[in-house]
Amino acid sequence: MRILVTGGAGFIGAHCVHRLVREGHQLCVVDNFNDYYSPQLKEDRITWLRREVDSFDLHRLDIADSSGLLELFEQFRPEVVLHLAAQAGVRYSIERPDVYLQSNLVGFLNLLEACRAFMPRHLVYASSSSVYGANEHIPYSEKDNVDHPLSLYAATKKANEGLAHAYAHLYDIPCTGLRFFTVYGPWGRPDMSPMLFAHAISEGRPVKLFNYGRHRRDFTYIDDVVESITRLLDKAPARSLTWDGSASTSYAPWRICNIGGQRPVHLIDYIAILERRLGREAVLEFLPLQPGDVLETCADTRALEQLTGFAPRVDLEQGLALFVKWFRTYTC
Structure with missing residues:
Protein backbone atom coordinates (compact mmCIF):
# COMPACT_ATOMS: atom_id res chain seq x y z
CA MET A 1 0.00 0.00 0.00
CA ARG A 2 0.94 3.66 -0.35
CA ILE A 3 0.96 4.85 3.26
CA LEU A 4 1.45 8.42 4.43
CA VAL A 5 2.80 8.61 8.00
CA THR A 6 2.70 11.96 9.80
CA GLY A 7 4.98 12.38 12.81
CA GLY A 8 7.30 9.81 11.25
CA ALA A 9 10.38 11.10 13.11
CA GLY A 10 8.56 10.74 16.43
CA PHE A 11 8.77 7.80 18.81
CA ILE A 12 5.80 5.72 17.63
CA GLY A 13 6.07 7.04 14.08
CA ALA A 14 9.67 5.96 13.55
CA HIS A 15 8.96 2.44 14.78
CA CYS A 16 5.92 2.22 12.49
CA VAL A 17 7.99 3.40 9.50
CA HIS A 18 10.59 0.73 10.30
CA ARG A 19 7.97 -2.02 10.35
CA LEU A 20 5.93 -0.86 7.34
CA VAL A 21 8.91 -0.40 5.01
CA ARG A 22 10.12 -3.89 5.97
CA GLU A 23 6.68 -5.23 5.05
CA GLY A 24 7.09 -3.78 1.56
CA HIS A 25 4.78 -0.79 1.69
CA GLN A 26 5.57 2.47 -0.10
CA LEU A 27 5.94 5.19 2.54
CA CYS A 28 5.77 8.95 2.52
CA VAL A 29 6.96 10.27 5.90
CA VAL A 30 6.09 13.74 7.22
CA ASP A 31 7.50 15.52 10.27
CA ASN A 32 8.18 19.15 11.21
CA PHE A 33 11.09 18.34 13.59
CA ASN A 34 9.85 20.90 16.13
CA ASP A 35 11.78 21.69 19.31
CA TYR A 36 9.28 20.51 21.96
CA TYR A 37 12.11 18.12 22.78
CA SER A 38 15.54 17.81 21.20
CA PRO A 39 15.26 17.79 17.39
CA GLN A 40 18.55 15.85 17.45
CA LEU A 41 16.73 12.80 18.84
CA LYS A 42 14.35 12.97 15.88
CA GLU A 43 17.27 13.34 13.50
CA ASP A 44 18.92 10.33 15.14
CA ARG A 45 15.75 8.27 14.67
CA ILE A 46 15.81 9.11 10.97
CA THR A 47 19.51 8.18 10.80
CA TRP A 48 18.62 4.84 12.42
CA LEU A 49 15.82 4.33 9.90
CA ARG A 50 18.05 5.20 6.95
CA ARG A 51 20.54 2.63 8.19
CA GLU A 52 17.86 -0.04 8.67
CA VAL A 53 15.31 0.66 5.90
CA ASP A 54 16.27 3.42 3.49
CA SER A 55 13.40 3.19 1.02
CA PHE A 56 11.02 5.93 2.18
CA ASP A 57 10.46 9.55 1.24
CA LEU A 58 10.89 12.14 4.00
CA HIS A 59 9.19 15.53 3.89
CA ARG A 60 9.95 18.21 6.48
CA LEU A 61 6.50 19.71 6.65
CA ASP A 62 4.19 21.07 9.35
CA ILE A 63 0.63 19.73 9.08
CA ALA A 64 -0.54 23.25 10.01
CA ASP A 65 0.59 24.19 6.47
CA SER A 66 -2.63 23.32 4.64
CA SER A 67 -1.41 24.10 1.12
CA GLY A 68 1.80 22.13 1.61
CA LEU A 69 -0.16 19.17 2.97
CA LEU A 70 -2.63 19.22 0.08
CA GLU A 71 0.22 19.35 -2.42
CA LEU A 72 1.85 16.34 -0.77
CA PHE A 73 -1.43 14.38 -0.89
CA GLU A 74 -1.82 15.24 -4.56
CA GLN A 75 1.69 14.02 -5.35
CA PHE A 76 1.63 10.83 -3.29
CA ARG A 77 -2.08 9.84 -3.37
CA PRO A 78 -1.97 7.75 -0.18
CA GLU A 79 -4.20 4.71 0.10
CA VAL A 80 -3.85 4.76 3.90
CA VAL A 81 -3.00 7.66 6.21
CA LEU A 82 -1.39 6.96 9.59
CA HIS A 83 -1.60 10.24 11.49
CA LEU A 84 0.75 10.34 14.48
CA ALA A 85 1.85 13.99 14.33
CA ALA A 86 0.68 16.07 17.30
CA GLN A 87 1.87 18.33 20.04
CA ALA A 88 2.31 15.85 22.89
CA GLY A 89 2.58 16.29 26.64
CA VAL A 90 -0.05 16.93 29.32
CA ARG A 91 1.94 19.40 31.41
CA TYR A 92 3.23 21.52 28.55
CA SER A 93 -0.38 22.05 27.42
CA SER A 128 -4.81 9.14 23.81
CA SER A 129 -5.84 7.40 27.02
CA SER A 130 -5.83 10.89 28.55
CA VAL A 131 -9.31 11.47 27.06
CA TYR A 132 -10.76 9.30 29.85
CA GLY A 133 -9.96 12.15 32.25
CA ALA A 134 -12.09 12.07 35.39
CA ASN A 135 -13.65 8.71 34.45
CA GLU A 136 -13.20 6.32 37.39
CA HIS A 137 -14.33 3.12 35.70
CA ILE A 138 -11.38 0.70 35.54
CA PRO A 139 -10.37 -0.74 33.13
CA TYR A 140 -11.05 2.06 30.69
CA SER A 141 -13.45 0.90 27.99
CA GLU A 142 -14.03 2.65 24.67
CA LYS A 143 -17.70 2.66 25.70
CA ASP A 144 -16.99 4.84 28.77
CA ASN A 145 -17.92 8.50 29.00
CA VAL A 146 -15.06 10.85 28.07
CA ASP A 147 -16.77 14.19 28.71
CA HIS A 148 -14.44 15.32 31.50
CA PRO A 149 -10.86 15.83 30.19
CA LEU A 150 -8.37 17.03 32.82
CA SER A 151 -5.92 18.79 30.50
CA LEU A 152 -6.01 20.82 27.32
CA TYR A 153 -4.00 18.05 25.63
CA ALA A 154 -6.76 15.56 26.48
CA ALA A 155 -9.40 18.02 25.27
CA THR A 156 -7.69 18.36 21.88
CA LYS A 157 -7.54 14.58 21.49
CA LYS A 158 -11.22 14.26 22.37
CA ALA A 159 -11.92 16.98 19.80
CA ASN A 160 -9.96 14.98 17.21
CA GLU A 161 -12.27 12.02 17.77
CA GLY A 162 -15.32 14.26 17.27
CA LEU A 163 -13.91 15.90 14.13
CA ALA A 164 -13.06 12.48 12.68
CA HIS A 165 -16.62 11.29 13.33
CA ALA A 166 -18.10 14.33 11.56
CA TYR A 167 -15.91 13.74 8.49
CA ALA A 168 -16.64 10.02 8.52
CA HIS A 169 -20.37 10.77 8.59
CA LEU A 170 -20.36 13.60 6.05
CA TYR A 171 -17.79 12.36 3.55
CA ASP A 172 -17.50 8.58 4.09
CA ILE A 173 -13.86 8.74 5.21
CA PRO A 174 -13.23 5.54 7.23
CA CYS A 175 -11.55 6.64 10.48
CA THR A 176 -10.04 4.68 13.38
CA GLY A 177 -8.84 6.53 16.48
CA LEU A 178 -6.22 4.85 18.68
CA ARG A 179 -6.14 5.59 22.41
CA PHE A 180 -2.55 4.85 23.40
CA PHE A 181 -1.65 3.97 27.01
CA THR A 182 1.82 5.14 28.20
CA VAL A 183 3.96 3.83 25.35
CA TYR A 184 7.63 3.14 26.16
CA GLY A 185 10.69 1.50 24.64
CA PRO A 186 13.83 2.27 22.61
CA TRP A 187 13.92 5.73 20.96
CA GLY A 188 11.27 6.93 23.42
CA ARG A 189 10.40 10.54 24.16
CA PRO A 190 12.68 12.28 26.70
CA ASP A 191 9.73 13.98 28.42
CA MET A 192 8.18 10.65 29.45
CA SER A 193 8.94 8.75 32.63
CA PRO A 194 11.19 5.94 31.26
CA MET A 195 13.74 8.43 29.90
CA LEU A 196 13.30 10.93 32.74
CA PHE A 197 13.68 8.29 35.42
CA ALA A 198 16.53 6.43 33.70
CA HIS A 199 18.54 9.64 33.33
CA ALA A 200 17.88 10.67 36.93
CA ILE A 201 18.84 7.26 38.36
CA SER A 202 21.97 7.03 36.19
CA GLU A 203 23.10 10.51 37.22
CA GLY A 204 22.20 10.21 40.90
CA ARG A 205 19.56 12.93 40.70
CA PRO A 206 16.19 12.70 42.50
CA VAL A 207 13.37 10.92 40.73
CA LYS A 208 10.29 13.13 41.08
CA LEU A 209 7.25 11.08 42.08
CA PHE A 210 4.08 13.14 41.86
CA ASN A 211 0.98 12.18 43.84
CA TYR A 212 3.53 10.81 46.34
CA GLY A 213 4.18 7.85 44.07
CA ARG A 214 0.61 6.54 44.21
CA HIS A 215 0.01 6.71 40.45
CA ARG A 216 -0.67 3.50 38.55
CA ARG A 217 0.03 3.36 34.84
CA ASP A 218 -0.75 0.88 32.08
CA PHE A 219 2.61 0.74 30.31
CA THR A 220 2.59 -0.48 26.69
CA TYR A 221 5.77 -1.62 24.95
CA ILE A 222 6.40 -0.04 21.55
CA ASP A 223 6.52 -3.35 19.62
CA ASP A 224 3.02 -4.19 20.86
CA VAL A 225 1.80 -0.78 19.72
CA VAL A 226 3.32 -1.20 16.26
CA GLU A 227 1.88 -4.71 15.92
CA SER A 228 -1.57 -3.39 16.85
CA ILE A 229 -1.34 -0.52 14.37
CA THR A 230 -0.15 -2.62 11.44
CA ARG A 231 -2.96 -5.11 11.98
CA LEU A 232 -5.54 -2.31 12.03
CA LEU A 233 -4.41 -0.47 8.90
CA ASP A 234 -6.32 -2.71 6.49
CA LYS A 235 -9.37 -3.04 8.76
CA ALA A 236 -11.24 0.12 7.84
CA PRO A 237 -14.63 0.51 9.52
CA ALA A 238 -17.72 0.50 7.31
CA ARG A 239 -21.10 2.16 7.65
CA SER A 240 -23.43 0.19 9.91
CA LEU A 241 -27.17 -0.23 9.56
CA THR A 242 -27.31 -2.07 12.89
CA TRP A 243 -25.36 0.32 15.14
CA ASP A 244 -26.12 -0.42 18.80
CA GLY A 245 -25.41 3.10 20.07
CA SER A 246 -21.98 2.21 21.48
CA ALA A 247 -19.68 5.17 22.13
CA SER A 248 -16.78 3.34 20.45
CA THR A 249 -18.48 2.72 17.08
CA SER A 250 -21.06 4.46 14.90
CA TYR A 251 -23.44 4.16 12.00
CA ALA A 252 -20.70 6.18 10.24
CA PRO A 253 -17.44 4.45 9.18
CA TRP A 254 -15.73 5.38 12.44
CA ARG A 255 -14.38 3.57 15.50
CA ILE A 256 -12.23 4.05 18.60
CA CYS A 257 -9.77 1.44 19.85
CA ASN A 258 -7.70 1.18 23.05
CA ILE A 259 -4.08 0.08 22.71
CA GLY A 260 -2.71 -0.71 26.16
CA GLY A 261 -0.79 -3.27 28.15
CA GLN A 262 -3.77 -4.22 30.38
CA ARG A 263 -1.51 -4.53 33.44
CA PRO A 264 -1.33 -1.27 35.46
CA VAL A 265 1.74 -0.94 37.69
CA HIS A 266 2.48 1.30 40.67
CA LEU A 267 5.25 3.74 39.87
CA ILE A 268 7.25 2.51 42.85
CA ASP A 269 7.30 -1.02 41.40
CA TYR A 270 8.16 0.38 37.99
CA ILE A 271 11.13 2.27 39.43
CA ALA A 272 12.31 -0.87 41.24
CA ILE A 273 12.61 -2.64 37.88
CA LEU A 274 14.57 0.29 36.44
CA GLU A 275 16.88 0.24 39.46
CA ARG A 276 17.66 -3.44 38.93
CA ARG A 277 18.26 -3.01 35.22
CA LEU A 278 20.43 0.08 35.64
CA GLY A 279 22.29 -1.32 38.65
CA ARG A 280 21.76 1.85 40.70
CA GLU A 281 19.40 2.85 43.49
CA ALA A 282 17.03 5.73 42.85
CA VAL A 283 16.85 8.84 45.02
CA LEU A 284 13.12 9.46 45.41
CA GLU A 285 11.45 12.84 45.81
CA PHE A 286 7.76 12.60 46.71
CA LEU A 287 5.62 15.50 45.48
CA PRO A 288 1.88 16.39 45.38
CA LEU A 289 -0.43 15.59 42.49
CA GLN A 290 0.15 17.80 39.45
CA PRO A 291 -2.64 19.59 37.57
CA GLY A 292 -3.87 17.53 34.61
CA ASP A 293 -2.70 14.15 35.93
CA VAL A 294 -5.02 11.17 36.27
CA LEU A 295 -4.52 8.73 39.14
CA GLU A 296 -4.68 5.43 37.27
CA THR A 297 -4.86 4.13 33.71
CA CYS A 298 -5.78 0.65 32.57
CA ALA A 299 -6.93 -0.43 29.10
CA ASP A 300 -9.76 -2.75 28.21
CA THR A 301 -8.42 -4.18 24.92
CA ARG A 302 -11.22 -6.56 23.99
CA ALA A 303 -12.16 -4.47 20.93
CA LEU A 304 -8.57 -4.63 19.66
CA GLU A 305 -8.51 -8.40 20.15
CA GLN A 306 -11.82 -8.85 18.34
CA LEU A 307 -10.65 -6.76 15.39
CA THR A 308 -7.11 -8.10 15.03
CA GLY A 309 -6.74 -11.30 17.06
CA PHE A 310 -3.92 -9.58 18.95
CA ALA A 311 -3.46 -8.00 22.36
CA PRO A 312 -0.30 -6.40 23.80
CA ARG A 313 1.76 -9.05 25.60
CA VAL A 314 5.26 -7.71 26.46
CA ASP A 315 5.43 -7.46 30.26
CA LEU A 316 7.12 -4.53 31.98
CA GLU A 317 10.16 -6.51 33.17
CA GLN A 318 10.94 -7.62 29.62
CA GLY A 319 10.13 -4.27 28.05
CA LEU A 320 12.25 -2.23 30.46
CA ALA A 321 15.17 -4.62 29.94
CA LEU A 322 15.01 -3.87 26.21
CA PHE A 323 14.63 -0.15 26.87
CA VAL A 324 17.63 -0.02 29.22
CA LYS A 325 19.77 -1.95 26.72
CA TRP A 326 19.06 0.75 24.14
CA PHE A 327 19.36 3.57 26.69
CA ARG A 328 22.88 2.54 27.64
CA THR A 329 23.91 2.42 23.99
CA TYR A 330 22.33 5.72 23.01
CA THR A 331 23.43 7.83 25.97
CA CYS A 332 26.97 6.48 26.50
Whole structure:
Protein backbone atom coordinates (compact mmCIF):
# COMPACT_ATOMS: atom_id res chain seq x y z
CA MET A 1 0.00 0.00 0.00
CA ARG A 2 0.94 3.66 -0.35
CA ILE A 3 0.96 4.85 3.26
CA LEU A 4 1.45 8.42 4.43
CA VAL A 5 2.80 8.61 8.00
CA THR A 6 2.70 11.96 9.80
CA GLY A 7 4.98 12.38 12.81
CA GLY A 8 7.30 9.81 11.25
CA ALA A 9 10.38 11.10 13.11
CA GLY A 10 8.56 10.74 16.43
CA PHE A 11 8.77 7.80 18.81
CA ILE A 12 5.80 5.72 17.63
CA GLY A 13 6.07 7.04 14.08
CA ALA A 14 9.67 5.96 13.55
CA HIS A 15 8.96 2.44 14.78
CA CYS A 16 5.92 2.22 12.49
CA VAL A 17 7.99 3.40 9.50
CA HIS A 18 10.59 0.73 10.30
CA ARG A 19 7.97 -2.02 10.35
CA LEU A 20 5.93 -0.86 7.34
CA VAL A 21 8.91 -0.40 5.01
CA ARG A 22 10.12 -3.89 5.97
CA GLU A 23 6.68 -5.23 5.05
CA GLY A 24 7.09 -3.78 1.56
CA HIS A 25 4.78 -0.79 1.69
CA GLN A 26 5.57 2.47 -0.10
CA LEU A 27 5.94 5.19 2.54
CA CYS A 28 5.77 8.95 2.52
CA VAL A 29 6.96 10.27 5.90
CA VAL A 30 6.09 13.74 7.22
CA ASP A 31 7.50 15.52 10.27
CA ASN A 32 8.18 19.15 11.21
CA PHE A 33 11.09 18.34 13.59
CA ASN A 34 9.85 20.90 16.13
CA ASP A 35 11.78 21.69 19.31
CA TYR A 36 9.28 20.51 21.96
CA TYR A 37 12.11 18.12 22.78
CA SER A 38 15.54 17.81 21.20
CA PRO A 39 15.26 17.79 17.39
CA GLN A 40 18.55 15.85 17.45
CA LEU A 41 16.73 12.80 18.84
CA LYS A 42 14.35 12.97 15.88
CA GLU A 43 17.27 13.34 13.50
CA ASP A 44 18.92 10.33 15.14
CA ARG A 45 15.75 8.27 14.67
CA ILE A 46 15.81 9.11 10.97
CA THR A 47 19.51 8.18 10.80
CA TRP A 48 18.62 4.84 12.42
CA LEU A 49 15.82 4.33 9.90
CA ARG A 50 18.05 5.20 6.95
CA ARG A 51 20.54 2.63 8.19
CA GLU A 52 17.86 -0.04 8.67
CA VAL A 53 15.31 0.66 5.90
CA ASP A 54 16.27 3.42 3.49
CA SER A 55 13.40 3.19 1.02
CA PHE A 56 11.02 5.93 2.18
CA ASP A 57 10.46 9.55 1.24
CA LEU A 58 10.89 12.14 4.00
CA HIS A 59 9.19 15.53 3.89
CA ARG A 60 9.95 18.21 6.48
CA LEU A 61 6.50 19.71 6.65
CA ASP A 62 4.19 21.07 9.35
CA ILE A 63 0.63 19.73 9.08
CA ALA A 64 -0.54 23.25 10.01
CA ASP A 65 0.59 24.19 6.47
CA SER A 66 -2.63 23.32 4.64
CA SER A 67 -1.41 24.10 1.12
CA GLY A 68 1.80 22.13 1.61
CA LEU A 69 -0.16 19.17 2.97
CA LEU A 70 -2.63 19.22 0.08
CA GLU A 71 0.22 19.35 -2.42
CA LEU A 72 1.85 16.34 -0.77
CA PHE A 73 -1.43 14.38 -0.89
CA GLU A 74 -1.82 15.24 -4.56
CA GLN A 75 1.69 14.02 -5.35
CA PHE A 76 1.63 10.83 -3.29
CA ARG A 77 -2.08 9.84 -3.37
CA PRO A 78 -1.97 7.75 -0.18
CA GLU A 79 -4.20 4.71 0.10
CA VAL A 80 -3.85 4.76 3.90
CA VAL A 81 -3.00 7.66 6.21
CA LEU A 82 -1.39 6.96 9.59
CA HIS A 83 -1.60 10.24 11.49
CA LEU A 84 0.75 10.34 14.48
CA ALA A 85 1.85 13.99 14.33
CA ALA A 86 0.68 16.07 17.30
CA GLN A 87 1.87 18.33 20.04
CA ALA A 88 2.31 15.85 22.89
CA GLY A 89 2.58 16.29 26.64
CA VAL A 90 -0.05 16.93 29.32
CA ARG A 91 1.94 19.40 31.41
CA TYR A 92 3.23 21.52 28.55
CA SER A 93 -0.38 22.05 27.42
CA ILE A 94 -0.98 23.99 30.64
CA GLU A 95 1.92 26.34 29.81
CA ARG A 96 1.39 26.70 26.04
CA PRO A 97 -2.21 25.96 25.04
CA ASP A 98 -1.75 27.92 21.81
CA VAL A 99 0.74 25.36 20.49
CA TYR A 100 -1.77 22.54 21.03
CA LEU A 101 -4.60 24.35 19.28
CA GLN A 102 -2.42 24.99 16.24
CA SER A 103 -1.01 21.47 15.88
CA ASN A 104 -3.73 19.23 17.30
CA LEU A 105 -6.79 21.09 16.02
CA VAL A 106 -5.77 23.19 13.01
CA GLY A 107 -3.30 20.53 11.87
CA PHE A 108 -5.83 17.73 12.28
CA LEU A 109 -8.50 19.69 10.43
CA ASN A 110 -6.03 20.23 7.56
CA LEU A 111 -5.40 16.50 7.46
CA LEU A 112 -9.13 15.72 7.35
CA GLU A 113 -9.57 18.21 4.52
CA ALA A 114 -6.75 16.55 2.60
CA CYS A 115 -8.43 13.18 3.14
CA ARG A 116 -11.73 14.64 1.92
CA ALA A 117 -10.00 15.83 -1.25
CA PHE A 118 -8.14 12.59 -2.00
CA MET A 119 -10.18 9.91 -0.17
CA PRO A 120 -7.75 7.32 1.24
CA ARG A 121 -9.19 3.92 2.09
CA HIS A 122 -8.49 4.42 5.81
CA LEU A 123 -7.40 7.19 8.17
CA VAL A 124 -5.84 5.83 11.36
CA TYR A 125 -4.98 8.56 13.86
CA ALA A 126 -3.51 8.84 17.34
CA SER A 127 -5.82 9.70 20.19
CA SER A 128 -4.81 9.14 23.81
CA SER A 129 -5.84 7.40 27.02
CA SER A 130 -5.83 10.89 28.55
CA VAL A 131 -9.31 11.47 27.06
CA TYR A 132 -10.76 9.30 29.85
CA GLY A 133 -9.96 12.15 32.25
CA ALA A 134 -12.09 12.07 35.39
CA ASN A 135 -13.65 8.71 34.45
CA GLU A 136 -13.20 6.32 37.39
CA HIS A 137 -14.33 3.12 35.70
CA ILE A 138 -11.38 0.70 35.54
CA PRO A 139 -10.37 -0.74 33.13
CA TYR A 140 -11.05 2.06 30.69
CA SER A 141 -13.45 0.90 27.99
CA GLU A 142 -14.03 2.65 24.67
CA LYS A 143 -17.70 2.66 25.70
CA ASP A 144 -16.99 4.84 28.77
CA ASN A 145 -17.92 8.50 29.00
CA VAL A 146 -15.06 10.85 28.07
CA ASP A 147 -16.77 14.19 28.71
CA HIS A 148 -14.44 15.32 31.50
CA PRO A 149 -10.86 15.83 30.19
CA LEU A 150 -8.37 17.03 32.82
CA SER A 151 -5.92 18.79 30.50
CA LEU A 152 -6.01 20.82 27.32
CA TYR A 153 -4.00 18.05 25.63
CA ALA A 154 -6.76 15.56 26.48
CA ALA A 155 -9.40 18.02 25.27
CA THR A 156 -7.69 18.36 21.88
CA LYS A 157 -7.54 14.58 21.49
CA LYS A 158 -11.22 14.26 22.37
CA ALA A 159 -11.92 16.98 19.80
CA ASN A 160 -9.96 14.98 17.21
CA GLU A 161 -12.27 12.02 17.77
CA GLY A 162 -15.32 14.26 17.27
CA LEU A 163 -13.91 15.90 14.13
CA ALA A 164 -13.06 12.48 12.68
CA HIS A 165 -16.62 11.29 13.33
CA ALA A 166 -18.10 14.33 11.56
CA TYR A 167 -15.91 13.74 8.49
CA ALA A 168 -16.64 10.02 8.52
CA HIS A 169 -20.37 10.77 8.59
CA LEU A 170 -20.36 13.60 6.05
CA TYR A 171 -17.79 12.36 3.55
CA ASP A 172 -17.50 8.58 4.09
CA ILE A 173 -13.86 8.74 5.21
CA PRO A 174 -13.23 5.54 7.23
CA CYS A 175 -11.55 6.64 10.48
CA THR A 176 -10.04 4.68 13.38
CA GLY A 177 -8.84 6.53 16.48
CA LEU A 178 -6.22 4.85 18.68
CA ARG A 179 -6.14 5.59 22.41
CA PHE A 180 -2.55 4.85 23.40
CA PHE A 181 -1.65 3.97 27.01
CA THR A 182 1.82 5.14 28.20
CA VAL A 183 3.96 3.83 25.35
CA TYR A 184 7.63 3.14 26.16
CA GLY A 185 10.69 1.50 24.64
CA PRO A 186 13.83 2.27 22.61
CA TRP A 187 13.92 5.73 20.96
CA GLY A 188 11.27 6.93 23.42
CA ARG A 189 10.40 10.54 24.16
CA PRO A 190 12.68 12.28 26.70
CA ASP A 191 9.73 13.98 28.42
CA MET A 192 8.18 10.65 29.45
CA SER A 193 8.94 8.75 32.63
CA PRO A 194 11.19 5.94 31.26
CA MET A 195 13.74 8.43 29.90
CA LEU A 196 13.30 10.93 32.74
CA PHE A 197 13.68 8.29 35.42
CA ALA A 198 16.53 6.43 33.70
CA HIS A 199 18.54 9.64 33.33
CA ALA A 200 17.88 10.67 36.93
CA ILE A 201 18.84 7.26 38.36
CA SER A 202 21.97 7.03 36.19
CA GLU A 203 23.10 10.51 37.22
CA GLY A 204 22.20 10.21 40.90
CA ARG A 205 19.56 12.93 40.70
CA PRO A 206 16.19 12.70 42.50
CA VAL A 207 13.37 10.92 40.73
CA LYS A 208 10.29 13.13 41.08
CA LEU A 209 7.25 11.08 42.08
CA PHE A 210 4.08 13.14 41.86
CA ASN A 211 0.98 12.18 43.84
CA TYR A 212 3.53 10.81 46.34
CA GLY A 213 4.18 7.85 44.07
CA ARG A 214 0.61 6.54 44.21
CA HIS A 215 0.01 6.71 40.45
CA ARG A 216 -0.67 3.50 38.55
CA ARG A 217 0.03 3.36 34.84
CA ASP A 218 -0.75 0.88 32.08
CA PHE A 219 2.61 0.74 30.31
CA THR A 220 2.59 -0.48 26.69
CA TYR A 221 5.77 -1.62 24.95
CA ILE A 222 6.40 -0.04 21.55
CA ASP A 223 6.52 -3.35 19.62
CA ASP A 224 3.02 -4.19 20.86
CA VAL A 225 1.80 -0.78 19.72
CA VAL A 226 3.32 -1.20 16.26
CA GLU A 227 1.88 -4.71 15.92
CA SER A 228 -1.57 -3.39 16.85
CA ILE A 229 -1.34 -0.52 14.37
CA THR A 230 -0.15 -2.62 11.44
CA ARG A 231 -2.96 -5.11 11.98
CA LEU A 232 -5.54 -2.31 12.03
CA LEU A 233 -4.41 -0.47 8.90
CA ASP A 234 -6.32 -2.71 6.49
CA LYS A 235 -9.37 -3.04 8.76
CA ALA A 236 -11.24 0.12 7.84
CA PRO A 237 -14.63 0.51 9.52
CA ALA A 238 -17.72 0.50 7.31
CA ARG A 239 -21.10 2.16 7.65
CA SER A 240 -23.43 0.19 9.91
CA LEU A 241 -27.17 -0.23 9.56
CA THR A 242 -27.31 -2.07 12.89
CA TRP A 243 -25.36 0.32 15.14
CA ASP A 244 -26.12 -0.42 18.80
CA GLY A 245 -25.41 3.10 20.07
CA SER A 246 -21.98 2.21 21.48
CA ALA A 247 -19.68 5.17 22.13
CA SER A 248 -16.78 3.34 20.45
CA THR A 249 -18.48 2.72 17.08
CA SER A 250 -21.06 4.46 14.90
CA TYR A 251 -23.44 4.16 12.00
CA ALA A 252 -20.70 6.18 10.24
CA PRO A 253 -17.44 4.45 9.18
CA TRP A 254 -15.73 5.38 12.44
CA ARG A 255 -14.38 3.57 15.50
CA ILE A 256 -12.23 4.05 18.60
CA CYS A 257 -9.77 1.44 19.85
CA ASN A 258 -7.70 1.18 23.05
CA ILE A 259 -4.08 0.08 22.71
CA GLY A 260 -2.71 -0.71 26.16
CA GLY A 261 -0.79 -3.27 28.15
CA GLN A 262 -3.77 -4.22 30.38
CA ARG A 263 -1.51 -4.53 33.44
CA PRO A 264 -1.33 -1.27 35.46
CA VAL A 265 1.74 -0.94 37.69
CA HIS A 266 2.48 1.30 40.67
CA LEU A 267 5.25 3.74 39.87
CA ILE A 268 7.25 2.51 42.85
CA ASP A 269 7.30 -1.02 41.40
CA TYR A 270 8.16 0.38 37.99
CA ILE A 271 11.13 2.27 39.43
CA ALA A 272 12.31 -0.87 41.24
CA ILE A 273 12.61 -2.64 37.88
CA LEU A 274 14.57 0.29 36.44
CA GLU A 275 16.88 0.24 39.46
CA ARG A 276 17.66 -3.44 38.93
CA ARG A 277 18.26 -3.01 35.22
CA LEU A 278 20.43 0.08 35.64
CA GLY A 279 22.29 -1.32 38.65
CA ARG A 280 21.76 1.85 40.70
CA GLU A 281 19.40 2.85 43.49
CA ALA A 282 17.03 5.73 42.85
CA VAL A 283 16.85 8.84 45.02
CA LEU A 284 13.12 9.46 45.41
CA GLU A 285 11.45 12.84 45.81
CA PHE A 286 7.76 12.60 46.71
CA LEU A 287 5.62 15.50 45.48
CA PRO A 288 1.88 16.39 45.38
CA LEU A 289 -0.43 15.59 42.49
CA GLN A 290 0.15 17.80 39.45
CA PRO A 291 -2.64 19.59 37.57
CA GLY A 292 -3.87 17.53 34.61
CA ASP A 293 -2.70 14.15 35.93
CA VAL A 294 -5.02 11.17 36.27
CA LEU A 295 -4.52 8.73 39.14
CA GLU A 296 -4.68 5.43 37.27
CA THR A 297 -4.86 4.13 33.71
CA CYS A 298 -5.78 0.65 32.57
CA ALA A 299 -6.93 -0.43 29.10
CA ASP A 300 -9.76 -2.75 28.21
CA THR A 301 -8.42 -4.18 24.92
CA ARG A 302 -11.22 -6.56 23.99
CA ALA A 303 -12.16 -4.47 20.93
CA LEU A 304 -8.57 -4.63 19.66
CA GLU A 305 -8.51 -8.40 20.15
CA GLN A 306 -11.82 -8.85 18.34
CA LEU A 307 -10.65 -6.76 15.39
CA THR A 308 -7.11 -8.10 15.03
CA GLY A 309 -6.74 -11.30 17.06
CA PHE A 310 -3.92 -9.58 18.95
CA ALA A 311 -3.46 -8.00 22.36
CA PRO A 312 -0.30 -6.40 23.80
CA ARG A 313 1.76 -9.05 25.60
CA VAL A 314 5.26 -7.71 26.46
CA ASP A 315 5.43 -7.46 30.26
CA LEU A 316 7.12 -4.53 31.98
CA GLU A 317 10.16 -6.51 33.17
CA GLN A 318 10.94 -7.62 29.62
CA GLY A 319 10.13 -4.27 28.05
CA LEU A 320 12.25 -2.23 30.46
CA ALA A 321 15.17 -4.62 29.94
CA LEU A 322 15.01 -3.87 26.21
CA PHE A 323 14.63 -0.15 26.87
CA VAL A 324 17.63 -0.02 29.22
CA LYS A 325 19.77 -1.95 26.72
CA TRP A 326 19.06 0.75 24.14
CA PHE A 327 19.36 3.57 26.69
CA ARG A 328 22.88 2.54 27.64
CA THR A 329 23.91 2.42 23.99
CA TYR A 330 22.33 5.72 23.01
CA THR A 331 23.43 7.83 25.97
CA CYS A 332 26.97 6.48 26.50
